[in-house]
Amino acid sequence: MIKNRDTRLTVWLLLPVALVLVAYVLYPSLRTFIESLQKDGMISLGNYQDFFVQESKTNLEALWNSVYISLLSVLVSALIGIPLAFIFNRYDFPGRSFFSSAAILPIVLPSLVGVMAFMFLYGESGLVPNAIKDLFGLDKVPFKIGGVSGILIVHAYTMYVYFYMTVSAAINKIDPSLEEAAYNLGANKFKVFWKVTFPLLTPAIVAASLLVFMISMASFSAPFFLAGGYRVLSLQIYFSKINGDMEIAATQSVILSIVSISFLLFMRWYQNRKDYRMASKGIGAHRSEVKNPFMKWVMVVTGIIGVIILLLPHFTILLLSLVPDGTWTFQTYPTVFNVENYRLLFEDPNIFKPLRNSLLMAVIATLANLVFGVIASYVLVKRKFVGKSLVDILVMIPWALPATVIGMNLIFAFNEPSVFSFGQILVGTFWILPLAYFIRHIPLVVRSTNAVLEQLDDSIEEAARNLGAKWFYTFRRVIFPIIMPGVLSGTLLAFIESVGNSRPRSCCTRFQTGPYPLKS
Amino acid sequence: MASIKMENVQKAFGKTIAVDQLNLEIKEGEFFTFLGPSGCGKTTTLRMIAGFYYPTKGVVRFGDKDMTRVPPEKRNTGMVFQNYALFPHMTVFENVAFGLRVRKVSPADLKRRVLDALQKVRLESYSDRQVSQLSGGQQQRVALARALVIEPEILLLDEPLSNLDAKLRDEMRVEILRLQRDYKITTIYVTHDQAEALSMSDRIAVFNYGVCHQVGTPTEIYNRPANDFVASFIGEINLLTVQVEKVQQDNIEVALKGSEQPIKLNVENQAREGISILQTDVDLAVSIRPEAIRILDVTEEGMNIFKGKINSVQFFGSVVNVMVDVQDVSLRVDVFNTHDFGYFYQGKEVYVQLPEKQLRLIPVISGDAP
Numbered sequence: 040m041i042k043n044r045d046t047r048l049t050v051w052l053l054l055p056v057a058l059v060l061v062a063y064v065l066y067p068s069l070r071t072f073i074e075s076l077q078k079d080g081m082i083s084l085g086n087y088q089d090f091f092v093q094e095s096k097t098n099l100e101a102l103w104n105s106v107y108i109s110l111l112s113v114l115v116s117a118l119i120g121i122p123l124a125f126i127f128n129r130y131d132f133p134g135r136s137f138f139s140s141a142a143i144l145p146i147v148l149p150s151l152v153g154v155m156a157f158m159f160l161y162g163e164s165g166l167v168p169n170a171i172k173d174l175f176g177l178d179k180v181p182f183k184i185g186g187v188s189g190i191l192i193v194h195a196y197t198m199y200v201y202f203y204m205t206v207s208a209a210i211n212k213i214d215p216s217l218e219e220a221a222y223n224l225g226a227n228k229f230k231v232f233w234k235v236t237f238p239l240l241t242p243a244i245v246a247a248s249l250l251v252f253m254i255s256m257a258s259f260s261a262p263f264f265l266a267g268g269y270r271v272l273s274l275q276i277y278f279s280k281i282n283g284d285m286e287i288a289a290t291q292s293v294i295l296s297i298v299s300i301s302f303l304l305f306m307r308w309y310q311n312r313k314d315y316r317m318a319s320k321g322i323g324a325h326r327s328e329v330k331n332p333f334m335k336w337v338m339v340v341t342g343i344i345g346v347i348i349l350l351l352p353h354f355t356i357l358l359l360s361l362v363p364d365g366t367w368t369f370q371t372y373p374t375v376f377n378v379e380n381y382r383l384l385f386e387d388p389n390i391f392k393p394l395r396n397s398l399l400m401a402v403i404a405t406l407a408n409l410v411f412g413v414i415a416s417y418v419l420v421k422r423k424f425v426g427k428s429l430v431d432i433l434v435m436i437p438w439a440l441p442a443t444v445i446g447m448n449l450i451f452a453f454n455e456p457s458v459f460s461f462g463q464i465l466v467g468t469f470w471i472l473p474l475a476y477f478i479r480h481i482p483l484v485v486r487s488t489n490a491v492l493e494q495l496d497d498s499i500e501e502a503a504r505n506l507g508a509k510w511f512y513t514f515r516r517v518i519f520p521i522i523m524p525g526v527l528s529g530t531l532l533a534f535i536e537s538v539g540n541s542r543p544r545s546c547c548t549r550f551q552t553g554p555y556p557l558k559s
Numbered sequence: 560m561a562s563i564k565m566e567n568v569q570k571a572f573g574k575t576i577a578v579d580q581l582n583l584e585i586k587e588g589e590f591f592t593f594l595g596p597s598g599c600g601k602t603t604t605l606r607m608i609a610g611f612y613y614p615t616k617g618v619v620r621f622g623d624k625d626m627t628r629v630p631p632e633k634r635n636t637g638m639v640f641q642n643y644a645l646f647p648h649m650t651v652f653e654n655v656a657f658g659l660r661v662r663k664v665s666p667a668d669l670k671r672r673v674l675d676a677l678q679k680v681r682l683e684s685y686s687d688r689q690v691s692q693l694s695g696g697q698q699q700r701v702a703l704a705r706a707l708v709i710e711p712e713i714l715l716l717d718e719p720l721s722n723l724d725a726k727l728r729d730e731m732r733v734e735i736l737r738l739q740r741d742y743k744i745t746t747i748y749v750t751h752d753q754a755e756a757l758s759m760s761d762r763i764a765v766f767n768y769g770v771c772h773q774v775g776t777p778t779e780i781y782n783r784p785a786n787d788f789v790a791s792f793i794g795e796i797n798l799l800t801v802q803v804e805k806v807q808q809d810n811i812e813v814a815l816k817g818s819e820q821p822i823k824l825n826v827e828n829q830a831r832e833g834i835s836i837l838q839t840d841v842d843l844a845v846s847i848r849p850e851a852i853r854i855l856d857v858t859e860e861g862m863n864i865f866k867g868k869i870n871s872v873q874f875f876g877s878v879v880n881v882m883v884d885v886q887d888v889s890l891r892v893d894v895f896n897t898h899d900f901g902y903f904y905q906g907k908e909v910y911v912q913l914p915e916k917q918l919r920l921i922p923v924i925s926g927d928a929p
Contacts, residue, residue: 044630045630496642496644498640498641498642498644499644499646501609501611501631501638501640501644502638502640502644502645502646502705503646503657504610504611504630504631504632505609505610505631505632505634505636505637505638505706505715506632506637506657506658506661506705506706506709507632507633507635507658507661507662507709508632508657508658508661509632512661516657517646517648517657520648521646521647521648
């Protein structure tokens, strides 16, 4: 009977987790799929036929554009992020720790804000091209960014950080004795890198590639604003929705999901071909100091230039925030600076309200993520039950779905009353956005919590039980405080993304009432 | 303090049976050791006593109370884990205080008892440290204090010394014994180290493949092993496969395969089950400890004297280990270093005597791994 007590606890913890996953992950996806099968009130594959054989080929073109832009974004981000991770973690030179912290700064810039900053900086009437034009007395601007290359530059700027962060963490975990063993066996530096170091980074590179691919697939603001509505699938979904072609939008969403999930499965397969776990524990990385004074200063100067380029968008946003509305129209450079905008922000309810809403929604979603993430992760890591891999897959699905698709799924699921929305229509209300953020960030919080829980030895929990503590007391006083740092890092990231994210938002609400991170 | 009784206990994980048909009685205040190689079921048994596993079959009692399915937090046992399982986010003081806080001990009482426990393990000046700032031996003592401060009925130690280096291990061995005597607490100690088991325990249970092979005092286990597994797991032993020739009133005659000279055994040294196995058809072996064999330069009158040739000589400091080939078997003989063992050299012909009182006939079961 008491044996059932532990089983009962597992069931009590598992039930809400499973319910949430079914209601807000599985059900919305199924709704979208069902919607895509409906054509003229009948069930058919007609929408898919239209997608692929449509005369204008717009959809196919958009699909192709999405895929190749995403793949190129992965490649470019990797080419920037991985070498940076190596330079900062393997070499020591003056200012290293400052530069390595500065390198993660693009991540705090929400994608829409980043796009805005790039337009003001490097666009047709951007500050940098015009400054160069005036400085050298040129007839026209020497360069401007836009089109596909513009999208790629913005993507690379905002997404190389994912490669930089995951690969850095992996490099620091590599046991130095593995490389030493390879040298000892006679391999040269080049061989050691390609045969030992680089393969060990596979899991990190796979994870980062997936993340970048997914974000690029869902990228909305860059193609919309920077490339003048360049045809990609996420934009097509948005336009179909605006035009009221909900069945087409559903079909496009399903196809976007299939591409994303295929990429996820491919990467998983690639990673699972070999075992990359290291038998020994990491002893901590060692950095070799750059001795050559010339190289040393080259690195420092490059670092400083890099930091300036990295921070320019942030400064631009700060600068823009100081330019009052309507004072910078035809002039090349802004002329008036004051804190008028900040005063308006707090005094004008029309501006203040969206900001407050943004924060409030992010707080609600993040709190829900925290509670759900910790329970789900505890059940997944520390408890045994039948169907664990199914729950695991459901948790990961929101990660494989581009944000646009999550938005569409929610629209199809909750534009009519359902059990899961307590008989309410959620679309168009306040609650749809926190829900979207919540779903979007389930994998993020669960993953980061899993990582710390897996590190936590079972004997810690057993020791507390042995000393007489009941399960809940043990959880509250022992387990939670220990895993807290890991949980917080995941939740903080979820919060930042929720505050800055405009993607699910643009699909779920009307533009005029939408709380934007920046009103310009 | 409590006695522990395990009756017909079995623990299965799926199809694997980790512990089978276990009957044990551990007395109040006893220092009892579970000894065996890894995977033998000793930790599983300990965890059934702690309540982390519930037996598939059988009953576990503390005193007269049936504890079989009582959850771990209601057993009032104090456990020291192999990796200590100290709470990394708490100070030394808070770690030790944890069990008392759960028991809602008043603050003044709590402080007194924690400091008292820390003093007993000689860590009173470390109470404000983070556990990560302590050495392995100190962490070990915090774990001990944490388990003892709640005044448990039973102290459970799961290979507590295996993560320490040799010198610290000796120190902690003494320390654990001292604390056990101080608190007069029923203690179960799990180890795979025979030296720890022999030197610390009141009684030992020897496990292999989920079966308890023998329970007894250290001298019983060492001098009168129940079978070839117990004999060879603890200490060094010479095992000679034999066949029984003659059973007489006060001695038994056995024969080595291919040898004409019989070996005579004294009946008194044989276990009762040793005699009873004569009637069954199990394989039998004669066992003798290396230190019990005498090496003779020249033959003399006496029983069980065999001619042999020295195969190798190894010097271990206090003991010299001489391998002597006698017919087809190689005997290990340990001789004390008396500073003049120089007359042992490879190839020398010698005589060995197997004293009949030191010979023991035991069943061979090692082939029967399930």
